[in-house]
Amino acid sequence: MALQPNLIEVTVWYRGVVEGRLARQVTNSLADAAQTEGSYVQAFDNYTDLPDRVYVPCRSYARICPEPIAEPYTYVNSNPSLVVCTDAALVKGCNVLKGIDPGGTLIVNTRRDPEFVLGLVKDLPQKARLKKVATLDAGTAHQPNTPQGGIEGSTEKAGTMRTAAALLGAIAKVTGMVSLETLTKKAPAAAEMMAHGYAFVRELANPDYDPNDTASEAAEFGRRGKVDLIVPAPLPNGSQEGHITGNYRLQRPVVDQKICTACKICWVSCPDACITMVKDDEAAAAAAAAGEADGGLDGGADGAVPAAADGGGSAATGEKVKVNLKYCKGCGICWNVCPLKCIKPVDELDFAGGVVRITYSI
Amino acid sequence: MGKQVRVSGCKAVAEAVKAANVDVIASYPIRPYTGTMVELARMVAEGELDAEFVHAEGEHAQLSVVLGASAAGARVFTGSAGVGVTYAFEVYSPTSGEFHPVQCMIANRTLDPPGDFGSEHTEAMATRDQGWIMGWAASPQEAYDNTLIYYRLGEDPRVMLPQFPCQDGYFVSHISGPVELADPGQVKEFLPEFRPARALDPRRPVIMGPQCHADQGAAIELGRAEAMRNAREIIPQVYDEFARIFGRRYDPFLEEYKTDDAEVVFFGQGAHTVPARLAADRLRAQGLKVGVVQLRFMRPFPTDAVAERLARFKVVGIIENSNSFGSAFDAGPLTAEVHASLYYAENRPQILTFLAGLGGENIRLGAYGEMARAMHAAAQAGRVGDGAGHVGEGAGRVGGGKHVFWLGFEPLGDAGVEHVAASEDGDGGSDGEGGGW
Numbered sequence: 001m002a003l004q005p006n007l008i009e010v011t012v013w014y015r016g017v018v019e020g021r022l023a024r025q026v027t028n029s030l031a032d033a034a035q036t037e038g039s040y041v042q043a044f045d046n047y048t049d050l051p052d053r054v055y056v057p058c059r060s061y062a063r064i065c066p067e068p069i070a071e072p073y074t075y076v077n078s079n080p081s082l083v084v085c086t087d088a089a090l091v092k093g094c095n096v097l098k099g100i101d102p103g104g105t106l107i108v109n110t111r112r113d114p115e116f117v118l119g120l121v122k123d124l125p126q127k128a129r130l131k132k133v134a135t136l137d138a139g140t141a142h143q144p145n146t147p148q149g150g151i152e153g154s155t156e157k158a159g160t161m162r163t164a165a166a167l168l169g170a171i172a173k174v175t176g177m178v179s180l181e182t183l184t185k186k187a188p189a190a191a192e193m194m195a196h197g198y199a200f201v202r203e204l205a206n207p208d209y210d211p212n213d214t215a216s217e218a219a220e221f222g223r224r225g226k227v228d229l230i231v232p233a234p235l236p237n238g239s240q241e242g243h244i245t246g247n248y249r250l251q252r253p254v255v256d257q258k259i260c261t262a263c264k265i266c267w268v269s270c271p272d273a274c275i276t277m278v279k280d281d282e283a284a285a286a287a288a289a290a291g292e293a294d295g296g297l298d299g300g301a302d303g304a305v306p307a308a309a310d311g312g313g314s315a316a317t318g319e320k321v322k323v324n325l326k327y328c329k330g331c332g333i334c335w336n337v338c339p340l341k342c343i344k345p346v347d348e349l350d351f352a353g354g355v356v357r358i359t360y361s362i
Numbered sequence: 363m364g365k366q367v368r369v370s371g372c373k374a375v376a377e378a379v380k381a382a383n384v385d386v387i388a389s390y391p392i393r394p395y396t397g398t399m400v401e402l403a404r405m406v407a408e409g410e411l412d413a414e415f416v417h418a419e420g421e422h423a424q425l426s427v428v429l430g431a432s433a434a435g436a437r438v439f440t441g442s443a444g445v446g447v448t449y450a451f452e453v454y455s456p457t458s459g460e461f462h463p464v465q466c467m468i469a470n471r472t473l474d475p476p477g478d479f480g481s482e483h484t485e486a487m488a489t490r491d492q493g494w495i496m497g498w499a500a501s502p503q504e505a506y507d508n509t510l511i512y513y514r515l516g517e518d519p520r521v522m523l524p525q526f527p528c529q530d531g532y533f534v535s536h537i538s539g540p541v542e543l544a545d546p547g548q549v550k551e552f553l554p555e556f557r558p559a560r561a562l563d564p565r566r567p568v569i570m571g572p573q574c575h576a577d578q579g580a581a582i583e584l585g586r587a588e589a590m591r592n593a594r595e596i597i598p599q600v601y602d603e604f605a606r607i608f609g610r611r612y613d614p615f616l617e618e619y620k621t622d623d624a625e626v627v628f629f630g631q632g633a634h635t636v637p638a639r640l641a642a643d644r645l646r647a648q649g650l651k652v653g654v655v656q657l658r659f660m661r662p663f664p665t666d667a668v669a670e671r672l673a674r675f676k677v678v679g680i681i682e683n684s685n686s687f688g689s690a691f692d693a694g695p696l697t698a699e700v701h702a703s704l705y706y707a708e709n710r711p712q713i714l715t716f717l718a719g720l721g722g723e724n725i726r727l728g729a730y731g732e733m734a735r736a737m738h739a740a741a742q743a744g745r746v747g748d749g750a751g752h753v754g755e756g757a758g759r760v761g762g763g764k765h766v767f768w769l770g771f772e773p774l775g776d777a778g779v780e781h782v783a784a785s786e787d788g789d790g791g792s793d794g795e796g797g798g799w
Contacts, residue, residue, distance in 0.1 A: 028538070032368065044370070044537045047394075047479055070640055073533045073633065073724045223723070223770060229475055 008064040008177060009077035013096050014086040015248075016049070016056035022086055023060040025164035030171065032186055033178040034064040041065070047075055055248040055329060057094050064177065079216055082175055084167060085109065088135075089348045091117055093247025097126035102214045104130055105175055107201070109167060111137040112349065114204035126217070128210040134174045136201040138166035165190035169197025239327065245272070249330030251345035255321045259342035262319045266334035266343060274324040275334060279317075364542045364608075371534035372397030374502040374541045375441075375467055375527075378509035380405055381549045385436035386414045388427040392446040393479055394531035395469035399441065421446040425453035425466065432462035433570055435561030437513065440464065443531060444471030447485045451492075457524045458493030459586055460571045463516035463556075464524040465509070466494075469535040470632075472721050480722010481531035483632065483684035487660070487695050493586045495525040495593055496661040498632030502539040505529045507610065510544070514553050515600050520592040522558070526661075532722065533633035544608060552607045594662035615664035616671055617656040620646065624653030626737035628730070629672070629700065630681035631657040634719055638681065641730030652734045657696075668703040672711055676741040679733055680715045681725070693717060693766045712740050718769040729769060736767075736774035 003009075010030060014023035024045070031043035042063040045051060049058035061077045063069055081101040085091055088110035097106065108117050114133040121127050139162055161168075165187065172180040172194070180198050184191040234240060267275045321343075323334075335343040369377070376398045379387070387406070389399035405411040414431075418424040421442050428438035442450060447468055457464050470481040473488075483498070490496055495516055499505035505527070512525035529535055544552075562568065574582065598614045605611035619639050621627060628638040635656040642652040655672065657664075672678050682694040690698045697715045704710050716733050719725050767774055 028368070031538075035368075042537060043368075047532045047536060068640065070644075071637065071724070071727055072537065072640075073637060075532070075724060227476075 003074060003078065004065065004067075004070050006066050007069065008082070009080040009101070010062040010064070010082045010084070010177075011077045011080040011096075012060045012062075012084040012086065013090045013094065014058055014060060015090070015250075016051045016053045016058050018054060019086045020051050020058065020060075022164050022167075023058070025161050026084060026167050026171075027060045027062040029161070029164065029168055029183065029187065030062045030178060031064065033168075033182040034062075036182050036186065037178060039064045039066055040068050042069055042072060055250065055331075057090055057247055080104065082107065082171065082177070084171065086163075086167075087250065088112060088117060088120070089250050090247075091120045092348060093249070095124060095126075097121055097124050097130060099217045100126050100129050102129045102216060103209075103211070105132045105134065106130055107134045107136070107167070107170055107174060109138045109163065110135050110349075114202055116349075118204065118206060118208075122208075127206065127208050128213040130206045131209045132174065132203060133206055134170060134201050134203045136166060136170045136197055138163045138170070138197060161187060161190040162193050165193035166197035169194035169199075170201035171197075173198045173201050174203055239324075244326055245329050246326045249325075249328055249348050251330045251332070252325065252348050252351060253323055253328065253330070253334050253343045254346045255323070256342040256344065257320055259340050260321055261340065262317065262321065263339065265337050265339060266321060269333050269337045271331065271333065272327055272329060274328040276322050276324065277319040278322045280320060364544045364548070367541050367543060368538050369502055369541050370397065370536050370538045371499065371502045371505040371529045372469065372536065373401055373538075374506040375509050375529075376401035376405065377541070377543055378506045379439045380411045381544050381546070382437065382439075382510060382513050382553055383549075384411070384413050384439045386416065386428060386431035386438045388416045388418045388424040388431075388438070388440040390418045390421055390424050390442070390446065392421075392443045392471070394471055394481070394535040395441045395443040395446075395467060397535065398467060398469075402439075421450035422453060425450040425457065425464070428464045428466070429453060429457050429460075429462055430562075432457075432464050433460070433562050435556070435558050437517075437556040438464050439467075441467035441469070443469045444485050445473055445477075448473065448488060451489065454489055454492035454494060454524075456571055459582065461522035461586075461589065462524060463513070463522050463558075465512055465516065466524065466526055467509070468526050468528045469531045470528060471531045476721045478721055479531065481533055481535075481633070481683075482720050482722060483528070483530075484694075486526060486528045487684040487686070489526065490661055490695060493523060493590065494661060495521075495523055495590075495659070496528065497526075497659040498657075499527065499529045499534055500632055500635050500656060501534060503541045503610075504612075505534060506541050506543070507604070507608070507612070510549065510553055511600060511604055513556075514603075515593060515597065517553075517556050517558075518592075518596060518600075519559065520596065521589050523586075523589050523593060528632065530633035533636075542608075542610075548607050552603060590662050594659075594664065597659065597662075612658065615658055615667040617658060618671075619654040619656070621653035621655065621675075623651055624675060625651045625741050626677040626679065626734065627653040627655050627672075627675050628681055628733070629655045629657065629678050629696075630683065631660065631696070632683070634681050634683060634725055637725065637727065638730060641727055641734070644727070645731060645734050650734055650738055652737075660695075660699075663699050663703070665703045668700060669707040672700070672704065673707045673709040675711045677712045677714060677737040679737045680713065681719070681733075682715050682717050683719045685717070685720065691715065691766050697766070713765065714740060715766040716769045717767065725769070732774060733769070740765075 012023045012026050014020060027043040031041035035041045044061055046059040050056045051058045078099050079101045081104045083096050083100060083106045085096055085108045088108050090096060091108060112135060114135045117133050117135055168183050169180060172178055172183055180194060183194055262277060264277060267277055332345060335345050379402060387402055403415055406413055406415045416427050418427055424440045428440045431438045468486045470483055470486055472478055472480055472482050473485050495512060499508050508527040512527045515521060516523050516525045601612055601614040620642055635654055638654045642654050645652045680697050680700055682696050684694045686694045693715045701713060714737055
């Protein structure tokens with residue numbers, strides 16, 4: 001632990017707006033319970049994430065310490081011993097294990113099993129420090145809704161906890177950092193969901209866990225030095241490497257080229273210019289370059305969806321729809337405007353490829 | 363006895379605004395103060411607070427809306443941060459000059475550049491001479507209390523001045539802390555209904571802020587100066603009242619921490635005085651007699667209290683969290699005001715200034731250790747700079763010694779100590795390379 005001995009850091013990854021309340025319920029309730037059990041605590045959101053933008057990966061933090069927290073203004077949790085993800089696509093889209101404390105735990109809200117989640121982190125250098133993975137189907141929070149306060153440093157009115165309660169129960173079971181009893185006492189109305197999470201969380205010991213890998217990643221507290229205020233920027237006809245947005249995506253648009261007539265309504269409707277019209281042969285070449293039948297985009301190359309390039313498209317021009325998965329946020333406008341309903345949303349997790357791993361500064 | 367909650371500084375202020383039963387609120391979003399307005403909007407929408415909530419088209423409009431509403435006799439609230447504070451600048455002087463006790467919270471944010479979200483006091487300090495009451499909260503509880511205290515102070519008929527209750531962005535605005543929410547009965551006793559002697563009324567038309575001639579200006583300015591002097595005089599009474607009703611006693615001007623036997627003290631305002639206290643505890647365990655003095659009001663500046671109470675220390679280390687480029691000593695407003703306040707004091711402490719936390723940089727525990735050691739060395743040497751024998755003319759150098767330091771950029775050796783590479787906390791160095799940052 002870089003910051004202070006005995007300090008426990010908990011990082012909850014969530015999606016902007018739609019899961020913010022859920023994440024703060026988890027961190028605040030955890031801190032409250034730990035405080036009741038005699039610890040010094042903090043709960044706060046990451047200050048530079050974009051929590052007011054829908055689906056953007058964001059972080060909420062809790063800190064628990066038996067002694068007073070010596071550096072209360074540290075902006076981030078640099079070495080969390082518990083990482084919680086409010087949906088599994090976050091694990092695919094972000095390096096959620098960055099900085100994880102040796103022997104740390106990952107808990108993910110998903111109906112899929114822990115083995116699946118382990119598969120999602122298998123490429124990460126930190127995976128040997130991960131001791132345990134757990135999953136729980138705590139319900140989904142990511143339908144569009146209206147945030148009731150909460151963003152930008154305010155906190156929600158106390159409301160009913162459902163998903164958060166189940167996740168809290170799972171945290172109590174898997175880590176024991178607070179007891180189910182304390183959690184229940186603080187929020188009696190959520191007791192049933194907490195008990196559900198406690199009972200149904202599925203745990204798995206990480207077979208790749210290496211107890212000898214105790215080298216905690218250095219906390220990134222260093223002053224970064226002077227920044228030149230005039231910096232080179234990409235030309236507007238290129239893609240913005242500094243702001244890849246593919247990890248906002250929960251569902252991927254898949255085009256049935258057999259039906260698509262290349263009417264271009266999706267092309268004109270995409271707010272991020274992620275849809276381009278390509279000639280048959282270009283689409284086939286792009287799909288081949290992507291190297292995966294599901295049209296994944298390994299290596300960050302633009303993806304073509306889908307690989308099946310036979311038929312469809314515009315008979316007159318031979319054009320087909322191609323989606324840039326590196327930037328597609330999965331907003332759903334294309335599959336809603338398509339007059340033939342030939343663009344379908346498919347769970348991002350159903351594709352083995354398409355990992356757009358963005359490592360956030362911790 | 364009120365209800366105990368754990369909330370951020372933003373939320374704490376919203377709760378206090380609700381408790382103060384404010385009539386008109388004008389909002390415009392800018393991080394980090396936005397959370398307060400998000401919360402107030404919800405309170406109004408859900409019927410918890412009966413207030414007019416006006417979403418303005420910018421900060422200049424925000425201030426204009428609440429100025430007008432205050433003139434009509436409403437208790438009003440608005441707020442901003444960073445460049446929002448400076449965008450509204452034109453409206454500040456009319457607000458105080460026409461004696462409208464508007465409250466405008468500031469959650470600090472840097473100006474451009476660096477323009478990041480981090481807290482430094484520069485933007486608020488830029489408004490310090492506009493006739494507004496101004497001071498900093500160091501915790502969500504203080505932010506809550508200041509909202510009530512500032513309304514009480516500003517609406518006093520002898521004062522009638524607008525107020526800037528400030529809180530450091532993120533450090534106070536976004537990190538939750540324990541807050542005791544007041545009972546409505548307590549608030550009612552402490553903060554009576556706002557009934558200005560002169561309010562706009564269609565039945566008795568008046569002009570507020572008419573065009574004046576050159577020979578009328580000085581008298582108007584004197585009125586505002588007197589109101590500010592009155593504020594300084596009644597602040598102790600307001601804090602006595604606050605303590606009697608709410609049971610929390612603050613020192614009205616200078617909050618002192620472990621100063622009874624202190625030789626050297628950190629002097630600052632707002633959030634950074636909290637880790638300074640934690641650092642003082644640790645440094646005391648190492649044998650350094652360190653204390654902390656927290657300034658409550660920048661305006662009115664407590665000249666006498668500063669002169670009398672800082673005189674007993676050997677060294678005062680100012681944590682200067684704002685810039686005033688080219689000012690006396692090339693530091694910030696706090697440095698200039700503290701020096702000026704001590705000019706007529708019989709016993710003057712040595713004063714070191716540390717420009718620290720600029721851009722919202724977190725001042726690490728080890729850096730406090732480094733500053734304390736520099737102060738301690740200056741105390742041993744008896745005079746700033748004597749020990750190191752540095753020469754050189756110019757700002758920040760008195761008697762041949764440098765006493766203003768950009769923390770982490772300039773070695774503190776000039777203050778009489780060799781540069782301290784690492785403290786016991788393991789995070790000492792100021793070179794930024796795995797150091798105290």
